[in-house]
Structure formats: structure tokens, C-alpha cells
Amino acid sequence: MNEKLFIYLFRHGQTTYNRDEKFTGWDNPPLTKLGLQQAQIIAEKLKDKRFSIAYHTSLIRSKNTLEEVLKFHPECTRILEDNRMIERNYGKLNGTTHQQFIEDMGKKLYELEVEGDLIHELSTEGKREVEQFLGEQKYNLIHRGYHIPPPEGESFSMVEIRVQSFINDLLPLMKKERVSVALSAHGNSIRLFRKIMERADIPTATSWVIPFDSFYEYEIGL
16 A cells, blocks of 8 residues: 655735735735734644645745644654745735736826827726726736736746746655655745646636635645
8 A cells, every 4th residue: 555645735824915915926024913813724724634844935924824833733843945935026016006006007008008099088087997907907917927927027937937846856855755744835836836736727727816724735646
């Protein structure tokens, strides 16, 4: 009978940036009170699992969520940091609100695509509606577009490269040492981890919503 190993993968709890609908990226906001509660929910769900190695990133939200989980796991003797599982870098957008991006980009696109074109004599409200529409379209491309990076940031495809590198090292380690592992990661690194492990296509992976209070389990055979 083959021994089975497991990966337990979970997202950090809500941060102040998540609450305020900001691009978080590589910024380092703390968990909110709700975020701590969500970390405790994950910990409760994982308390009967067993793992010997746990990973976090350098960001405080990843570390603090893992701290809650580890309260139930004295058997975990190695805590490692690996930023290949860090959040997607939103570059110049880190720390800005989603709505501010939509408004600013909408105004820029309106000037480029509409002013002087076939749309004339729009009311002020009509102009705002066009700007909002254009901004939302650009936001969706940045937020969920697989190949499109934000200014000075990472696309999903770029994140997938480093997540794949992490997996390439993780699986041999697990098999060599015969250990299960826990990963305290981030929404977009989890999205690409899932894409690789579940062999999902791009439209499926980009449509996923990654919860704050649950986990993913992957069985790895020796």
C-alpha cells in the first residue's frame, strides 16, 4: 500500500487593503479583526490534519495566518519562507483603490478613444458613464487578464512561472522526506498553484474566487 502525502494550501485572512478594495500586491498591510477570525476558521478546519513542514511568504498576512494554524500542530517542526508563493505584484497600482484606478483609467481612455470621435455632445452624466465603462473594461483586463501586467507589475503568466518553480522543488522534497506540508499563501499565487495542480485552462483559472476562510488539499503519491 502506497503512503500518501498531502499539501494543505490556504489564503491569508482579510487585510485592511482587502477590506478597502485596494490593490495589495507586495504591500504589507495587517490582518483585520475579521481576517484574524478567518485565519482561526482555517486553523479549526485543519486541526485534524498532520504536516511536518509549513511555508509562508515574507508578508505579515501570510505569517500571521500561519501562526493561527500552527497552534494546533506541534508536529510541524520546520517553518520555511519562500517568496515564489508571494502575491502578484501590482507594481504602480499597489496601495491604490480599485475604484480610483477605474476612474483615472476611464478618463484617460475617454480622452484617447472618445474625444473627437463619433460621440458628440454627451451630457456630463453620459461622459461619466462612458468613462466608468472604459475604466471597468481596463480594470477587468488588468485584474483577470492572464497575459497583461499592470504598470511595472506581474501578469498571471509571470506569477505562474515562479509558482511552477516552487512546485518543482516542493514535490521532490515531500517525496524524499516523506512529509506533508502546509502553505500559507495569497489569492493569486494560489490561483496559479491550482491551475498547475488541477491542470485547469486559463479561462477557468482566471474566473476562480479564492476564499479567505478555507483550504485546498492535494494528495501526492510516493
